[in-house]
Amino acid sequence: xxxxxxxxxxxxxxxxxxxxxxxxxxxxxxxxxxxxxxxxxxxxxxxxxxxxxxxxxxxxxxxxxxxxxxxxxxxxxxxxxxxxxxxxxxxxxxxxxxxxxxxxxxxxxxxxxxxxxxxxxxxxxxxxxxxxxxxxxxxxxxxxxxxxxxxxxxxxxxxxxxxxxxxxxxxxxxxxxxxxxxxxxxxxxxxxxxxxxxxxxxxxxxxxxxxxxxxxxxxxxxxxxxxxxxxxxxxxxxxxxxxxxxxxxxxxxxxxxxxxxxxxxxxxxxxxxxxxxxxxxxxxxxxxxxxxxxxxxxxxxxxxxxxxxxxxxxxxxxxxxxxxxxxxxxxxxxxxxxxxxxxxxxxxxxxxxxxxxxxxxxxxxxxxxxxxxxxxxxxxxxxxxxxxxxxxxxxxxxxxxxxxxxxxxxxxxxxxxxxxxxxxxxxxxxxxxxxxxxxxxxxxxxxxxxxxxxxxxxxxxxxxxxxxxxxxxxxxxxxxxxxxxxxxxxxxxxxxxxxxxxxxxxxxxxxxxxxxxxxxxxxxxxxxxxxxxxxxxxxxxxxxxxxxxxxxxxxxxxxxxxxx
Numbered sequence: 001x002x003x004x005x006x007x008x009x010x011x012x013x014x015x016x017x018x019x020x021x022x023x024x025x026x027x028x029x030x031x032x033x034x035x036x037x038x039x040x041x042x043x044x045x046x047x048x049x050x051x052x053x054x055x056x057x058x059x060x061x062x063x064x065x066x067x068x069x070x071x072x073x074x075x076x077x078x079x080x081x082x083x084x085x086x087x088x089x090x091x092x093x094x095x096x097x098x099x100x101x102x103x104x105x106x107x108x109x110x111x112x113x114x115x116x117x118x119x120x121x122x123x124x125x126x127x128x129x130x131x132x133x134x135x136x137x138x139x140x141x142x143x144x145x146x147x148x149x150x151x152x153x154x155x156x157x158x159x160x161x162x163x164x165x166x167x168x169x170x171x172x173x174x175x176x177x178x179x180x181x182x183x184x185x186x187x188x189x190x191x192x193x194x195x196x197x198x199x200x201x202x203x204x205x206x207x208x209x210x211x212x213x214x215x216x217x218x219x220x221x222x223x224x225x226x227x228x229x230x231x232x233x234x235x236x237x238x239x240x241x242x243x244x245x246x247x248x249x250x251x252x253x254x255x256x257x258x259x260x261x262x263x264x265x266x267x268x269x270x271x272x273x274x275x276x277x278x279x280x281x282x283x284x285x286x287x288x289x290x291x292x293x294x295x296x297x298x299x300x301x302x303x304x305x306x307x308x309x310x311x312x313x314x315x316x317x318x319x320x321x322x323x324x325x326x327x328x329x330x331x332x333x334x335x336x337x338x339x340x341x342x343x344x345x346x347x348x349x350x351x352x353x354x355x356x357x358x359x360x361x362x363x364x365x366x367x368x369x370x371x372x373x374x375x376x377x378x379x380x381x382x383x384x385x386x387x388x389x390x391x392x393x394x395x396x397x398x399x400x401x402x403x404x405x406x407x408x409x410x411x412x413x414x415x416x417x418x419x420x421x422x423x424x425x426x427x428x429x430x431x432x433x434x435x436x437x438x439x440x441x442x443x444x445x446x447x448x449x450x451x452x453x454x455x456x457x458x459x460x461x462x463x464x465x466x467x468x469x470x471x472x473x474x475x476x477x478x479x480x481x482x483x484x485x486x487x488x489x490x491x492x493x494x495x496x497x498x499x500x501x502x503x504x505x506x507x508x509x510x511x512x513x514x515x516x517x518x519x520x521x522x523x524x525x526x527x528x529x530x531x532x533x534x535x536x537x538x539x540x541x542x543x544x545x546x547x548x549x550x551x552x553x554x555x556x557x558x559x560x561x562x563x564x
Contacts, residue, residue, distance in 0.1 A: 056443055083317065084329075084332070086324065086327045086330045091173060091199045095205075095508070098299065099211050106150035108147060110145060112144075112204055114218075141162050143162070144159045145383070147383045148341060148345065152341065153346070153349060154350065154394070155349065155350040155351070159286050161355065162189040164187070164188040164357065165186065167184075168191060171198065171199035172195070173187035194440070201527050202480045216324075217325070232262055235260060235262055236258065238555050240563045241276050242562055245275055252268065252269055253273045275562060276562035277556050278556070279556050284559070351548060353389060390548065425494065426491075426495075428463065431516065433465055433468040434516070435520060436470075439520055453471065453472075459528060460518075472512045480506060480518070481502075482517070490507075490509065496516060
């Protein structure tokens with residue numbers, strides 16, 4: 001059964017659901033179904049039966065911007081360009097240098113999507129509630145990493161629950177203000193308070209070792225404007241649900257069993273509901289967000305209502321006002337190029353997942369979660385190595401495709417949309433390399449292998465790197481990495497890694513070194529090469545709760561005690 005949920009006139013949300021919120025949201029209202037609209041929608045579903053589905057939340061939002069710009073003409077295009085809000089991409093010390101091209105010259109793309117609970121203006125305050133947080137620092141309550149495969153055959157999305165606890169890296173704002181690395185575990189959504197979205201990017205980079213190319217951040221009013229733009233988003237619950245407990249906590253979401261079309265504040269309530277979904281934790285909220293984004297993209301795909309140029313222009317402006325992007329996306333044409341890349345992915349090849357997690361047993365961390373050892377890293381590794389999470393592999397190679405030695409055919413080479421321009425590597429004899437013994441690992445449990453830095457430096461000298469030398473500084477790494485300080489050293493650092501058979505992901509830019517430094521990790525305690533890792537997984541672990549973009553039957557389970 002399908003219902004249309006419309007916000008009651010004059011109703012306002014009062015408080016945020018979740019740990020950071022201080023109150024409770026006012027309940028949404030559910031008027032009786034409207035037969036005319038329901039009938040028209042049912043007829044539309046019948047005529048569209050069998051149509052291919054695709055989860056394209058980001059590309060759909062960008063499409064709105066593109067359509068609005070085209071409708072408004074050049075002057076409006078220029079106006080929107082001047083309205084785009086930007087911030088620095090990565091405020092941390094570890095910078096992985098962006099995604100690397102594969103053997104065909106195809107480059108994957110990683111975009112961090114951030115949902116902010118900012119209450120910094122009247123509109124966001126009215127929607128966000130929790131008056132005690134007005135004007136306070138925002139929290140990154142939604143964090144999703146979108147990975148677009150190098151051959152554009154598939155897309156993967158990895159969500160991190162906002163209740164995840166981890167170590168925060170040092171973050172330095174462009175103005176020079178330093179946020180020191182945390183001394184203990186901190187909830188991940190606090191990263192936004194440490195200089196902005198660039199610190200959220202830095203936190204993901206440290207945890208996952210995935211190079212992040214861009215970020216897009218949207219706030220409360222942005223979520224509402226997108227839902228309103230398409231006339232509502234269909235969602236489903238297995239039972240009547242009312243997100244409010246005896247203490248007044250909850251989002252206030254109130255929906256009947258079955259499918260409802262939500263918009264306005266009700267859409268925001270859905271995205272923020274924790275109490276009432278599944279087991280009442282942030283994990284259930286993450287699954288509900290996946291369902292919403294999946295459904296929202298399908299509604300955008302229909303697109304029939306977005307034909308009025310005046311409305312398109314206003315929608316484009318609303319979206320721009322609600323979004324902050326990194327400086328690499330500071331022009332409408334760049335957003336356009338990005339949307340075109342995202343749209344290359346065929347229906348059914350998009351997979352949404354949640355980072356595998358386990359409840360923390362740390363003192364004072366009740367209800368918080370930590371990455372599940374082994375399985376979380378498996379998921380991150382699949383993204384790093386551009387392995388499709390649905391287990392279907394890469395796309396079918398087109399005529400003329402041929403793999404590099406040992407490679408797997410995918411598709412003909414294509415020029416990366418933003419290929420970095422770096423100078424060629426120097427001759428090995430001219431590359432200065434310091435070798436550091438980090439064989440004890442990050443935990444130091446095994447202890448260092450005595451003289452290991454000297455042995456590996458001698459190995460490099462034998463390969464022509466006459467300026468390789470060992471130092472005695474303390475370090476601990478689980479895997480061997482090559483770190484460098486400036487863009488001018490990038491090609492030389494890559495040459496060192498290539499000579500040793502290290503993967504491209506082992507080359508990292510960081511402020512922690514002044515030149516090129518080889519950290520000999522726990523994986524290289526003996527021999528002339530690091531111990532190779534086990535084979536990478538070929539499908540996402542079951543603990544990631546994968547949801548395919550074609551799945552339009554998802555329905556949220558309801559927590560006992562939250563029905564009506």
